[in-house]
Amino acid sequence: xxxxxxxxxxxxxxxxxxxxxxxxxxxxxxxxxxxxxxxxxxxxxxxxxxxxxxxxxxxxxxxxxxxxxxxxxxxxxxxxxxxxxxxxxxxxxxxxxxxxxxxxxxxxxxxxxxxxxxxxxxxxxxxxxxxxxxxxxxxxxxxxxxxxxxxxxxxxxxxxxxxxxxxxxxxxxxxxxxxxxxxxxxxxxxxxxxxxxxxxxxxxxxxxxxxxxx
Numbered sequence: 001x002x003x004x005x006x007x008x009x010x011x012x013x014x015x016x017x018x019x020x021x022x023x024x025x026x027x028x029x030x031x032x033x034x035x036x037x038x039x040x041x042x043x044x045x046x047x048x049x050x051x052x053x054x055x056x057x058x059x060x061x062x063x064x065x066x067x068x069x070x071x072x073x074x075x076x077x078x079x080x081x082x083x084x085x086x087x088x089x090x091x092x093x094x095x096x097x098x099x100x101x102x103x104x105x106x107x108x109x110x111x112x113x114x115x116x117x118x119x120x121x122x123x124x125x126x127x128x129x130x131x132x133x134x135x136x137x138x139x140x141x142x143x144x145x146x147x148x149x150x151x152x153x154x155x156x157x158x159x160x161x162x163x164x165x166x167x168x169x170x171x172x173x174x175x176x177x178x179x180x181x182x183x184x185x186x187x188x189x190x191x192x193x194x195x196x197x198x199x200x201x202x203x204x205x206x207x208x209x210x211x212x213x214x
Contacts, residue, residue: 011045011063013052024048028055028101033094043078050077051098055105 009016015023017037024035024044035051038044045063052062053070067073112119 009041009044011041011048012061013048013063014041014044016041026051026055028104031097031101033097033101035094038078046073046077050074054098055102056109
């Protein structure tokens with residue numbers, strides 16, 4: 001199993017608190033064991049490595065590579081600030097949990113050495129489970145993106161329809177006013193359809209003579 005990524009504090013198993021101090025914790029199976037709160041991230045990382053040595057973790061899962069024995073790691077770890085009765089009770093509880101985790105880790109290693117095929121099957125199962133989870137998350141994201149795209153398309157369609165309705169209403173409003181159309185040039189000469197010979201005087205007389213004869 002690859003080592004876990006380091007946290008934002010820069011150390012594995014160390015988490016910064018809003019108060020400016022740092023919590024140290026380590027996993028044992030599915031359980032998280034809290035190791036205490038420290039003034040600096042370095043101290044919390046030293047405490048983490050001491051417990052990691054105790055649980056038989058590989059060195060690549062630790063924070064510092066300048067430690068070669070469990071005793072050295074425990075010597076470099078900061079002392080636990082046990083002051084109150086409640087803190088002593090928590091320290092005893094932590095010690096019991098660490099003993100159980102240490103025993104579980106020893107049993108797991110013995111089982112892994114005795115049944116390597118079961119270890120491979122277990123790792124394959126969790127890898128398949130992780131892959132299925134990633135596929136489900138990708139499908140969920142794709143469905144969410146598709147729904148968002150469909151919603152955006154519907155909104156755009158509604159906006160386009162509303163714009164067309166507004167345009168038609170504006171055109172209808174402009175067309176309902178008084179007509180300002182002027183007669184065309186062809187309609188101004190429609191009265192000339194009567195033949196000229198039927199309306200003019202006899203030949204030889206001018207237009208002025210015809211008007212004077214009245």
